[in-house]
Amino acid sequence: MKKLVILACLGMLSLTTYAQEFGIDLQLRPRVEYRHGYKTLIPDAIDAATFVSQRSRLNLKYGSTKLNAYISLQNVRVWGDVSTLSATDANGTAIHEAWASLKLDSVLSFKMGRQEIIYDDSRIFGNVDWAQTGRSHDAFIATYQPNTKNRLDLGIALNEEDETLFKTDYNVNNYKAFQYVWYHTNFDNLNLSLLALNTGFTFDNDGNQEVDYNQTFGAYVTFRKNVFKADASAYYQTGKIANRDLSAFNLSGNLHVQATSNLNIGIGAEYVSGTDMNSTDSDIKSFNPLFGTNHKFNGWMDYFYVGNHINSVGLVDINLPVKYQQDKWTLQLIPHLFSSAATVVDLMGNEQDAYLGTEIDFSLGYKIADAIDFQLGYSHMFASDTMQLLKGGNNDNTNNWAWAMFVFKPNLFTHSK
Numbered sequence: 001m002k003k004l005v006i007l008a009c010l011g012m013l014s015l016t017t018y019a020q021e022f023g024i025d026l027q028l029r030p031r032v033e034y035r036h037g038y039k040t041l042i043p044d045a046i047d048a049a050t051f052v053s054q055r056s057r058l059n060l061k062y063g064s065t066k067l068n069a070y071i072s073l074q075n076v077r078v079w080g081d082v083s084t085l086s087a088t089d090a091n092g093t094a095i096h097e098a099w100a101s102l103k104l105d106s107v108l109s110f111k112m113g114r115q116e117i118i119y120d121d122s123r124i125f126g127n128v129d130w131a132q133t134g135r136s137h138d139a140f141i142a143t144y145q146p147n148t149k150n151r152l153d154l155g156i157a158l159n160e161e162d163e164t165l166f167k168t169d170y171n172v173n174n175y176k177a178f179q180y181v182w183y184h185t186n187f188d189n190l191n192l193s194l195l196a197l198n199t200g201f202t203f204d205n206d207g208n209q210e211v212d213y214n215q216t217f218g219a220y221v222t223f224r225k226n227v228f229k230a231d232a233s234a235y236y237q238t239g240k241i242a243n244r245d246l247s248a249f250n251l252s253g254n255l256h257v258q259a260t261s262n263l264n265i266g267i268g269a270e271y272v273s274g275t276d277m278n279s280t281d282s283d284i285k286s287f288n289p290l291f292g293t294n295h296k297f298n299g300w301m302d303y304f305y306v307g308n309h310i311n312s313v314g315l316v317d318i319n320l321p322v323k324y325q326q327d328k329w330t331l332q333l334i335p336h337l338f339s340s341a342a343t344v345v346d347l348m349g350n351e352q353d354a355y356l357g358t359e360i361d362f363s364l365g366y367k368i369a370d371a372i373d374f375q376l377g378y379s380h381m382f383a384s385d386t387m388q389l390l391k392g393g394n395n396d397n398t399n400n401w402a403w404a405m406f407v408f409k410p411n412l413f414t415h416s417k
Contacts, residue, residue, distance in 0.1 A: 020064045022415045027057040028408040029132065030079075037399025039302045040391045041383055052079040055132040057096065065103070070115075072097035076132045097136050112140045117155065117291070119182055120193050120220040123233060123252070126293030135291065149186040155179070169202070169209040176200040176211045193220045195235075199290065203242035214239030214246050216290065227258040241284055241311075248273045248287035256321075264323040270297065272305075274314020274342035278349060285342065286311045299336045299359040301379045301401050303391070312390070314341030316354075330365040344386050356390070357383035371411070376404040 036048035057074040074096040081090040099113030116127040116136050128135040139157040158177045161170055170176055180197040197216040202209050218235030232253040239246050254268035275285045289297075294305040298317045303309070316339040324331045338356040345351055363377035379402075381387075383395035393399075 020416060021062070022413075023061045023411065024413040025059050025061075025409065025411045027055065027059070029055040029405060031132070031403055031405035034400075034402040036401065037301070037381055037393070037397065038401040039306065039308065041381075041388055041393025041395055041399050042397050043393045044397065053077070053132050054079065055134075067100065067102060069100045070097055071095070074134075094133075096134055107144055107146045109143045109145075110140070111143070114138050115141075117141075119195065121231065121233070122293035122296060123220075123250075123289055124195060124197065124216065124218070124235065125291050126296070128293045128295065130293070130295040135293075137291075151184045153180075153182040155182070171202075174201060176202050189223055189225045191222045195219070197290070198239075201241060205243065212240040212242060214241055218250075229256045229258075230254065235287070237287055244282050244284050246284045248285050250287045250289070262324055262326050264321075264325075266321040266323075268317075268319045268321065270315070270317045271341060272298075272315040272317075274312055274340060276343040277313060277345045278343055278351075284311060286314055299338070299379070299381075300334075300361045300363075300377065301359055301381055301399075303359075303381070303387075304338075313344050315339070315356075316341050328367040330363075332361070332363045334361040335359070336361070338387075340386065340390075344389060346389060352386045352389060353384065354386070355384050356387045357381055357395070371409045373407040373409075374405070375407070376402075378402045 030052055031054070032050070032052045034048055034050050036042055038049075042048075053076070055074060055076050057072055059073075060071045062069040072095070073093055075089065075093050076091055077089070082088070095114055097114050097116060099111055099115040101109055101111035103109040114136050116134070117125045117139065118127050119125040126135070137157055138159065139155055141156075142154045144152040156177075156179050157175075159170055159173050159175070161168065161172055177200040178197060180195065182193065182195050184191070184193045195216065195218050198213055199216070200211045200213045202211055204210075214237055216235055216237050218233060220231070220233040222231040223229070230253070233250070235250040237246055237248045250270070250272050252268070252270040254266060256264055256266040259265050272289075273285055273287045275283075279285075288310055289305050292305075295302055298304040298315060304315050304317075309315070318337040319334055321332065321334045336359040338359065339354040340356055343351055344354070359379060359381050361377070361379045363375060365373060365375045367373055379400060381399040383391075383399060385395060388395040
């Protein structure tokens with residue numbers, strides 16, 4: 001890790017002969033978690049998991065009139081995953097981001113390399129910052145921005161495991177390639193984004209790896225006036241997955257009212273289409289949020305769409321977020337009412353009640369200093385028999401999750417000329 005850091009620093013410092021700005025900052029994020037029904041209902045006679053994970057990132061930034069570059073080195077570990085005398089690390093140092101952007105003129109620029117891709121509310125493209133690893137893509141993005149109100153992005157990714165002489169199978173990511181167009185425009189009180197995404201997924205067909213492409217089309221809109229803020233989105237997916245036809249959709253809407261200078265109250269609903277468990281055709285009707293920051297949605301206990309619940313019965317989520325901010329304190333309370341969007345049946349083929357459960361999420365944040373934050377949270381899942389049928393475990397057990405986290409973000413060095 002030390003060698004990588006030194007080489008990266010020397011490389012970036014060599015640019016400062018012509019640089020306008022160069023900076024180095026650090027992020028350290030230790031987090032302790034207690035998991036007793038996180039992601040899935042805890043079975044009988046199983047004890048809770050308790051551990052401390054940590055993200056350590058070193059970020060190097062360079063900026064000039066034409067060129068911007070960014071390197072983010074990170075180590076993600078669980079305390080104790082190697083011995084105190086270990087000469088090696090379990091995970092080592094990884095490149096979370098390493099990209100450069102070139103501004104050709106006043107309206108056109110290119111960005112290429114390992115990078116986070118974030119659009120709108122992060123439902124389809126997000127950096128999954130809650131996960132200690134985060135998410136980044138190897139991609140090329142061209143941006144056309146003629147003014148402050150309009151922006152058009154074209155993104156392309158093509159994945160391979162290695163430099164080869166002949167075609168080989170790809171088994172690293174769950175996607176082989178994507179191409180997308182994202183357009184954003186601003187009006188007086190309204191912002192509108194449009195997305196068209198074509199994604200290729202690998203699958204095995206009689207021992208041969210093939211790629212099927214499916215398409216995601218959608219819009220995201222926000223509106224703000226006085227004490228009211230609202231947003232809504234609609235996405236449709238079509239194409240194929242492993243030789244099966246896909247037809248799925250996602251609808252969501254949220255309304256927030258700034259009741260006082262400190263108190264914000266909201267109501268939200270989301271419908272994520274699913275496939276009936278007793279369906280007799282092969283069509284997939286389950287919507288997939290793809291590369292979104294799914295921890296942000298549908299409850300913080302991650303029962304849905306965080307590496308799970310894909311190609312399942314979908315979800316209906318009704319939530320009532322409350323947020324209170326006072327000086328350095330932030331409190332959030334979000335109850336969620338979950339139901340299945342499609343039919344759930346038991347092993348005998350009997351239809352089950354659509355209600356899945358109620359989740360209560362609570363978090364508290366305190367800003368200790370400019371570069372130091374402290375956060376803690378508690379979530380509780382009151383699950384139904386239908387949730388147990390889908391997830392396993394025991395819904396009568398206490399299913400809860402608690403965590404506490406420090407975030408240190410000091411700026412180590414800044415140079416401008």
